[in-house]
Amino acid sequence: MENIKAIIEALILASEVPVVLEKICLVLPEVEKTQIQETLDNLMAEYNERAGGICLQEVAGGFQFRTRPEFGPWIKKLKGTKPASFSHAAMETLAIVAYRQPIVKSEIESIRGVDVGYSLKTLLEKKLVRIIGRKDVPGKPIIYGTTKKFLEVFNLKDLSELPTLRELKELNEPGEMKILEKPDKSAEIIILEEPNETSEELPG
């Protein structure tokens, strides 16, 4: 097959959501996975080299064509939409969930020093945060984590692409003061599969 690159390019353009490598493999069973990955890398490099209006981006574990950030103002003008905005409170809560997940509400509140009920609700509604389960401690508090949509909205390949927390890193090094710091959990974030939302938790 000589036109693999063209086929893959077409697949990505035609898809509504970021296309995962496995899906491309399913469509092109006769092509080796490594070759597909290579072709994807080539495609990405090509779009980068061209430096046009769009680029091929790896987001939320898949591949998607996106416009380049610098052209945002014109697209907004074209669409006439107001840009999505997040409050400081929501962003702080989101950052804590992203870095410290799986996390319960009281842990978020102890970091922010304020009640986070409202911002957590907003994030759940915007589907950036989801309920992962319940912690097996008294009261069975709800455990929160980020969603696939979070990765899509914030242009992230996966959670490991989040920059490390600067201050906390410094904090773990021997400083002038003895400070007890909880181990940085960002290195061991458990990425749980998002539920397919079927057959689960049907009331009896």
Place this chain on the structure above:
Amino acid sequence: MNEEQTTDYAIKLDIFEGPLDLLLYLIKKNEIDIYNIPVALITEQYLQYLKMIKSLNLDLAGEYLVMAATLIHIKSRMLLPEPEEPEEEEEDPRAELVRQLLEYQAFKEAAANLSQRPILERDVFTRAAFLPEEIEKLPPGEEDLIEVSIFELIEAFHRLVSRIDRKELLEIDLEKMSVTDIINDILERLSNEKNLTFEELLGEGKERWRIIYTFLALLELIKLKMVKAYQTSAFGVIRIFPAVES
């Protein structure tokens, strides 16, 4: 407190996200080393700020008062003479607060970093608009779906119940089906039909129990975020869509 100071604080009123944020601001403003906070000075400024909020008759979140108490407690502990022969290594009374401040600062920074990323629908755009996929499966002619509120569902329920034959109301019958059965039934039918109206969901049977059970099942499914209810206009036909991404 002179006037200049007052306005200085007043401008900042809205932007503090909580007591930790206010403390970080005071630390930065006074160019203080966070590892060596002059507690007396910071406590004084902090309390000044709280007083000002009160004088403006603004609501003061309880967290601010808890922090005030913490600061005063630390301040008093700092005043205690050090034991001559410390039995065990005593931690600086400020350590816990400093740890909290640094942790909060790190996340404040992380939040700012996140906001600066190329955000979908703000800075970067995909070919297709970032819409929930059910919108694309619209029946022809029914655009601009509005998400249905609980009140509209209840109204639809009332409309149906009021149509029941009076005789039907007298019928006493034990459970023929459970709500769970109806939930499974709805999910199965939605996976084939893509979307259904509330009346279509009821099917042939318009018995009172079926309407009630279907309504309960629907509420449960919406709560579990397994289905979504939309209508094209206020008082329009309510359509139920599966929320599942297949």
